[in-house]
Amino acid sequence: MPLSPGYKSTVLRAPLRPLHAVEQSALERSGPALGNTALGPLDHDLIRNAAQGGDALGERIYVFGQVLDENARPVPNALIEIWQANAAGRYAHVKDGYLAPLDPNFSGCGRCVSDGEGRYLFRTIKPGPYPWPNNGSDWRPAHIHLSIFGEAFAQRLVTQLYFEGDPLIPLCPIVNTIPDPAAIDRLVARLDMRNQEPFDCLAYRFDIVLRGRRQTHFETRPEGA
Amino acid sequence: MMIGKLQETPSQTAGPYVHIGTAPQSIGRPPLTGQPGPRAEAEGERIIIEGTVFDGAGAPLRDAMLEIWQADSAGRVGAEGLFARCLADFDTGRYRFETVRPGPHREGQPAHVALLIFARGINLHLHTRIHFPEERERVAADPDLRRLEPEARETLIATQEAAGHYRFDVHLQGANETVFFDI
Numbered sequence: 001m002p003l004s005p006g007y008k009s010t011v012l013r014a015p016l017r018p019l020h021a022v023e024q025s026a027l028e029r030s031g032p033a034l035g036n037t038a039l040g041p042l043d044h045d046l047i048r049n050a051a052q053g054g055d056a057l058g059e060r061i062y063v064f065g066q067v068l069d070e071n072a073r074p075v076p077n078a079l080i081e082i083w084q085a086n087a088a089g090r091y092a093h094v095k096d097g098y099l100a101p102l103d104p105n106f107s108g109c110g111r112c113v114s115d116g117e118g119r120y121l122f123r124t125i126k127p128g129p130y131p132w133p134n135n136g137s138d139w140r141p142a143h144i145h146l147s148i149f150g151e152a153f154a155q156r157l158v159t160q161l162y163f164e165g166d167p168l169i170p171l172c173p174i175v176n177t178i179p180d181p182a183a184i185d186r187l188v189a190r191l192d193m194r195n196q197e198p199f200d201c202l203a204y205r206f207d208i209v210l211r212g213r214r215q216t217h218f219e220t221r222p223e224g225a
Numbered sequence: 226m227m228i229g230k231l232q233e234t235p236s237q238t239a240g241p242y243v244h245i246g247t248a249p250q251s252i253g254r255p256p257l258t259g260q261p262g263p264r265a266e267a268e269g270e271r272i273i274i275e276g277t278v279f280d281g282a283g284a285p286l287r288d289a290m291l292e293i294w295q296a297d298s299a300g301r302v303g304a305e306g307l308f309a310r311c312l313a314d315f316d317t318g319r320y321r322f323e324t325v326r327p328g329p330h331r332e333g334q335p336a337h338v339a340l341l342i343f344a345r346g347i348n349l350h351l352h353t354r355i356h357f358p359e360e361r362e363r364v365a366a367d368p369d370l371r372r373l374e375p376e377a378r379e380t381l382i383a384t385q386e387a388a389g390h391y392r393f394d395v396h397l398q399g400a401n402e403t404v405f406f407d408i
Contacts, residue, residue: 007238007346011346015405016398030303040258070229093241094252111257145237158243178237
């Protein structure tokens with residue numbers, strides 16, 4: 001829901017009028033070809049891509065999955081940008097004043113492009129939870145922010161993934177802006193022991209489903225009309 | 226109604242630290258190769274679009290990320306479409322895009338620039354359109370916009386500051402709340 005009083009920032013930032021529904025045009029059905037960006041060799045590896053002589057501290061993990069559309073069709077060549085706090089819950093950002101320490105070997109910035117089957121992979125550390133000023137001191141569950149460009153501008157998605165079993169998930173006012181528990185569940189990455197790197201890192205699977213061509217505003221119209 | 230086999234991944238706010246992943250140079254870190262910035266390169270008449278996003282109390286959003294997507298000067302989309310990204314200024318909240326004047330991508334309709342807004346407190350990015358004041362009459366006749374009240378339609382039209390220089394302010398709430406689209 002746009003206005004979610006439990007998440008205080010929405011109170012003055014959520015539009016109060018209904019969205020104006022229009023049919024997609026050729027503009028929204030196409031999108032920028034950012035999947036062709038020449039990435040650096042470590043862009044997907046947050047353990048090493050800001051290292052100053054050592055690996056980033058924390059629980060070493062893979063975050064991987066598949067980008068799909070609503071018809072379960074893989075979305076290849078999708079640019080995925082991520083950002084996250086370090087293992088202590090601190091962002092390497094000028095505006096983050098949380099008392100937890102920065103990690104000199106970690107910037108929390110990564111990106112990759114999905115392959116021909118829509119698959120993607122990051123290596124990173126599990127971010128820590130952190131407090132934030134909302135209803136006093138609320139706590140964010142561990143999360144990674146993701147920005148995804150699919151094939152169409154109408155598929156643009158910015159979201160956050162959470163980690164299976166985190167007791168902070170149901171307490172989070174930002175998570176709870178989503179009223180449907182099943183939809184929240186789609187933001188939870190699953191521990192996947194088969195895809196661990198033995199004696200190195202755990203693996204969490206997170207599939208991403210981008211919206212298809214939107215026709216729900218015209219649902220009274222007969223199929224094909 | 227099209228029903229997919231899978232349900233879409235819900236959106237969550239970009240939060241206040243969006244710069245880390247989308248524009249690290251804006252927080253003093255090295256830029257990433259090929260990452261989009263606020264300038265779109267293409268042939269055509271160069272234009273500037275700048276403005277501010279205001280909240281319901283009239284305060285500028287200083288932590289917003291804005292993205293534009295538009296046709297090229299000949300009205301072509303797809304591979305010829307133009308994309309740019311700008312992070313609001315930390316002090317003033319101003320954004321500023323340098324691009325080219327788009328051609329119309331819909332036959333007979335006025336040209337526009339699609340604008341997306343991401344920020345803390347915005348759970349699903351907002352999608353609006355920037356139209357040009359030279360085309361006010363065609364905007365009024367645009368079949369996508371005809372159903373809007375004239376005052377609402379006016380929120381989609383930029384103000385000309387100088388030749389090729391436009392201002393487009395966004396109001397998230399209030400009497401002149403900008404029209405946002407469900408695409």
